[in-house]
Amino acid sequence: MAMFTSRKQEPAAPTSEPARAASPDSNRAPSASAQPGGLLSGGVSIKGTVKFRNSLLIDGEVEGTINSTGELTVGEHARIRGEVRAKSVKVRGTVDGNIFASERCELQAGCTLRGEIEAPRLVVDENATFLGSAKIATK
Numbered sequence: 001m002a003m004f005t006s007r008k009q010e011p012a013a014p015t016s017e018p019a020r021a022a023s024p025d026s027n028r029a030p031s032a033s034a035q036p037g038g039l040l041s042g043g044v045s046i047k048g049t050v051k052f053r054n055s056l057l058i059d060g061e062v063e064g065t066i067n068s069t070g071e072l073t074v075g076e077h078a079r080i081r082g083e084v085r086a087k088s089v090k091v092r093g094t095v096d097g098n099i100f101a102s103e104r105c106e107l108q109a110g111c112t113l114r115g116e117i118e119a120p121r122l123v124v125d126e127n128a129t130f131l132g133s134a135k136i137a138t139k
Helices: 002-009 013-034
Strands: 038-040 045-052 055-058 061-068 071-074 079-081 084-091 094-096 099-107 112-114 117-119 122-124 129-131 134-136
Touching: 038 045, 045 055, 055 061, 061 071
Parallel strands: 038 055, 045 061, 055 071, 061 079, 061 084, 071 084, 079 094, 084 099, 094 112, 099 117, 099 122, 112 129, 117 134
Antiparallel strands: none
């Protein structure tokens, strides 16, 4: 009879299925954080300070400072005028100002940067325009 009892517990497995349903929800949260945490789309303009924690894609205009402990992507239509401080910075658009990256800075094809870069790692595509100086050093 213990076998029948264990078989009756098998239908109790659907209670574990809702737990599985909760697992995809918990899986969705990390995948959402893996995607850009925010988007500043084209046609949007901000004057002032932009702060964020995880990741941000800017495809609009920012005049001011950008501060983050996360990853910033400057989209191909973006124009940034001011200082950028982030863990990681990818530039596809235009930045007029200094970039301070605590981990990595990447200047991708078609971008323009007028300013200084300070980062432990710098990647510059051969089709990127960089007018300024770079300080590449680990702490």
